[in-house]
Amino acid sequence: MDLYYRYLRNRFICREKDGIPGVIDHIANITEDSKFWPIARLSRGVLRVRNGLTNVASKILPSMGQDRIDELLQQYSSTMQWKNNWLRCVAVHDEGRRLAVCQNNNYIRVYNIGRGQKTPLTLKHPLQNNVSSMAWEPFDQRVLAVAAGNRILIWRLSVKATNIKPSVRCAQVIELPTEVIGQILWDRTTTNVILAVSPNSNKIMIVDTSTGEVDCFGAWTGGNITRIVPTADGRRLAVLYTGNVIRVYDRGNWREEKWGGLAGRAMCAVWSPLGDSLLFASENSYQLYAISFMAKNELNEDGITETRWTGDARAVPVFDISPVEFDPSELEVEGAAEREIVTIGGKVHSLTLSPDGQRLAISFKENPGVVALFIVDWLPIVRLTPSGFIEAPLYGHPSIQFFMPKFSGGALLVTVSFSGLS
Structure with missing residues (x-):
């Protein structure tokens, strides 16, 4: 095959999910000494017109209003009641030694966990508004990324610094082409x-x-993206949409698998530790579903052996979480006050898996006062065994939950309660 045709074919495959704009971008990068330089010159002209219109629109059209931002984050944030919650989001480092907590005034407190605790650092920046997500750099406990509106702030903290409120110069600001970022x-x-x-x-x-450069990749169908869930090694991404679709991408070549016809949008998902099963819940179903994957070694176009994962054609229901009533009065506890009937289960808000993949915590949208706990077996098939539940304190219900990484005593679940006060 001619070198230029092969180049074009590879570029089209790599960018087919970007549609016409992605194709034009790649054609515009063809050098003028090739046989395709007339098409490349035309594509560059199209890009100049597009960029000009974009600049004009950015100056004329108003940015998204605060009400719309609140509406989107209230509906799609992993934090329940994001708008009125006393905490916006939480991020714990993979090593389990640093915790970042964002308050509803967009101030971020950074705590050291374990020995050598110090006064927490306070991170505040004039552009740090509408914080929706935070993420620690996996191999550096000094770097924290913060999603704020249409920007990402990357704080680089000094270990030896004595100032508990780092300067704004410690934050790199990157502006993104979309108004409100939901997850990073x-x-x-x-x-x-x-x-x-x-x-x-x-x-x-x-x-x-x-x-500071930003590239974009995505499909034209399925709706907008609410969440991405990576495997433990980050090589595959499960993408959840506002529509009833789940896609799984291979991070190396962006090869796609798609599952549609879900019972509403996928609310949340977790991967098994080996990446051979994806467990998820959908908006309008009382079932938890699982998709199984098989790995197979194949030769790619360059003759190199690579591992390719292929999922089952259909998602399989694995557990019914329909609401059930529990009467605490049936437990004879001396001195205990009489309590109302507790409802457990319903439509899912979030799934949280322990780092070892053996414990699963489920919070519910309809009955947020109780978090259900399960023991998970992934092989030979996905099996969930109820192991208990956590009832919310009288002053609120769980709004954020996460497992502490590398906890020496087993699986440690942390929950943040929402008081319900605006």
Whole structure:
């Protein structure tokens, strides 16, 4: 095959999910000494017109209003009652030694966990508004990325600094093409790259933190993206949409698998530790579903052996979480006050898996006062065994939950309660 035709074919395959704009971008980069330079020159002209119109629109059209931002984050944030919650989001480092907590005034407190605790650092920046997500750099406990509106702030903290309120000069600011960012995470397959998504866009934004450049990738159908869930090694991404679709991408070549016809949008998902099962819940179903994957070694176009994962054609229901009533008065506890009947189960708000993949915590949208706990077996099939539940305190219900990484005593679940006060 002719070299130029092969080049074009590879570029089209790599960018087919970007549609016509992605194709034009790649054609415009063809050098003028090739046989395709007339098409490249035309594509550059199209890009100049497009960029000009974009600049004019950005100056004329108003940005998204605060009410719309609140509406999107209230609906799609992993934090329950994001708008009125006393905490916006929480991020714990993979090593389990640093915890970042964002308050509803967008101030971020950074705590050291364990020995050597110090006064927490306070991070505040004039552009740090509408904080929706935070992520620690996996291999550096001094770097914290913060999603704030249409920007990512990357705080680089000094270990030896004595100032408990670092200067704004410690924060790198990267502006993204979408107004409200719903989630950010660091790409584990490379360095200095953050993946960001927005419920107002159908693209995954790939942010190079070393240059500040932003590339976009995504499909035209399925709706906007609410969440991305990576496998433990980061090589595959499960993408959840506002529509009833789940896609799984191979991070190396963006090869796609798609599952549609869900019972409403996928609310949340977790991967098994080996990446061979994806467990998820959908908006209008009382079932938890699982998709199983098989790995197979294949030769790619360059003759190199690579591992390719292929999922089952259909998602399989694995557990019924329909609401059930529990009468605490049936437990004869001496001195206990009479209590009302507790309802457990219903439509899911979030799934949280322990780092070892053996414990699952489920919070519910309809009955948020109780978190259900399960023991998980992934092989030979996905099996959930109820192991108990956590009832919310009288002053609120769980709004944020996470497992502490590398906890020596087993699986430690942390819950943050929402008081319900605005």
